[in-house]
Amino acid sequence: MDTIGPHVLIVDDTFVDRLVASRVLKTCNIQVTMVEGPKQALDFLDVENDVNLILTDYCMPGMTGYDLLMEVKESPKLKHIPVVVMSSDHIPQRMQKCMDAGAKEYIIKPIKAIDVPRILSYI
Numbered sequence: 001m002d003t004i005g006p007h008v009l010i011v012d013d014t015f016v017d018r019l020v021a022s023r024v025l026k027t028c029n030i031q032v033t034m035v036e037g038p039k040q041a042l043d044f045l046d047v048e049n050d051v052n053l054i055l056t057d058y059c060m061p062g063m064t065g066y067d068l069l070m071e072v073k074e075s076p077k078l079k080h081i082p083v084v085v086m087s088s089d090h091i092p093q094r095m096q097k098c099m100d101a102g103a104k105e106y107i108i109k110p111i112k113a114i115d116v117p118r119i120l121s122y123i
Contacts, residue, residue, distance in 0.1 A: 005029040006123050011041040011056040011068060012086070020110045021055060021086070028116045037061070038068035045078055052123045055111070058087035058094065066098055073102045082122035086111060 008030050012018045018034045025032050033051070035041050037060050045051060054072060056065040065085045072078045082104045087094070095106040104122040107115055 005031060006052040006120065007031040007033065007050050008053045008055055009041060009044065009051045010034045011036075011038060011054065011060075011065065013037055013057065013060040017057065017086075017109055024111050024113055024116060025055075027113065028120070030116075030120075038063040038065070038071070041068055042071060045072075045081075051081055053119065054081055054083045055119070056083060056085055057109070058085050058098070058106075059089070066094075066101065069098060069101050069103055084119055084122065 005028065008025055010018050010021045010032060012021065013036055022032045022034055033044065035044055041054065056068050058065040069083050069085065072081060072083055083102065085098045085103045085106045086109045087106065088109045090108055098106050105119065
């Protein structure tokens with residue numbers, strides 16, 4: 001029997017932020033896949049169907065976490081996957097925009113162990 005926990009896709013253009021989020025999630029027995037940006041995330045999701053949650057940075061070059069959120073929510077194949085947006089910026093309008101578009105939550109980076117149970121509750 002497979003004992004691995006849920007599968008979370010981390011999307012962040014900053015290596016350190018990907019690593020921090022990955023380490024925090026892995027301590028909670030969560031399978032993690034890391035990609036550098038929304039385009040890579042969409043390519044990965046196109047072939048991988050076992051992702052239970054997307055944890056995405058907001059500010060990334062080329063395509064934001066909001067753009068990724070919109071792509072996911074508009075895709076019949078992906079719209080069931082909960083999306084949590086992360087950012088180091090506390091901008092209420094941006095937070096509201098993401099929530100209105102279907103994000104489950106908008107958290108301030110870095111992600112902490114205390115955030116994990118709440119994030120997992122969306123799966």
